[in-house]
Amino acid sequence: MKTYPLTLIDYEIIEEAKSKITQLYEDDRHHVGAALRTKSGNIVSAVHIEAYVGRVTVCAEAIAIGKAISDGEKDFDAIVAVRHPYSDEQERELKIVSPCGMCRELISDYAPDCFIILNVDGENVKIKIGDLIPLKYSREV
Numbered sequence: 001m002k003t004y005p006l007t008l009i010d011y012e013i014i015e016e017a018k019s020k021i022t023q024l025y026e027d028d029r030h031h032v033g034a035a036l037r038t039k040s041g042n043i044v045s046a047v048h049i050e051a052y053v054g055r056v057t058v059c060a061e062a063i064a065i066g067k068a069i070s071d072g073e074k075d076f077d078a079i080v081a082v083r084h085p086y087s088d089e090q091e092r093e094l095k096i097v098s099p100c101g102m103c104r105e106l107i108s109d110y111a112p113d114c115f116i117i118l119n120v121d122g123e124n125v126k127i128k129i130g131d132l133i134p135l136k137y138s139r140e141v
C-alpha cells in the first residue's frame with residue numbers, strides 16, 4: 001500500500017482533532033474526534049456521538065463530513081480521527097485511529113481522492129482512501 005509523508009498542514013488537523021475531543025470528551029458519550037481539511041484550506045472538526053444502542057452511534061468522521069457539507073464545503077483533502085482514552089484506562093495518550101468500514105465508504109463517496117492520516121507501524125502517514133477500500137461497490141459495472 002502506497003503511503004505519503006505528512007506535511008505541516010497535516011499536523012494541524014491532527015492537533016485540531018485532538019483539541020476537539022479533549023475539550024468535549026465524556027465517558028460513554030464522546031471519545032473520538034475527527035478533523036478534515038477541505039481543498040480550500042478550511043478545517044472542520046467534530047466528535048463522535050455514542051448511543052446506548054450501539055448501531056445508532058455516529059462516527060466523528062461522518063459528523064465532520066456532514067458539518068462541512070452543510071456549510072457548503074465539498075472537496076476534502078485529508079481527514080484524521082483520534083481516540084481519547086476512557087477515564088479508567090491506564091494509557092492516557094490520544095491515538096490516531098483508522099476509519100471504520102462505514103466511514104471508508106462515506107469518505108470515498110464524497111472525496112474519492114482524499115488522504116486518510118493513519119499510524120502505520122508507529123509512523124504517521126497518509127494513505128489514499130481508495131487504497132483502504134479496494135474493489136468498492138459501484139453502481140457502474
Ligand SMILES: [Zn+2]
Pocket residue numbers: 059060061062099100101102103104
Ligand atoms: Zn466510522
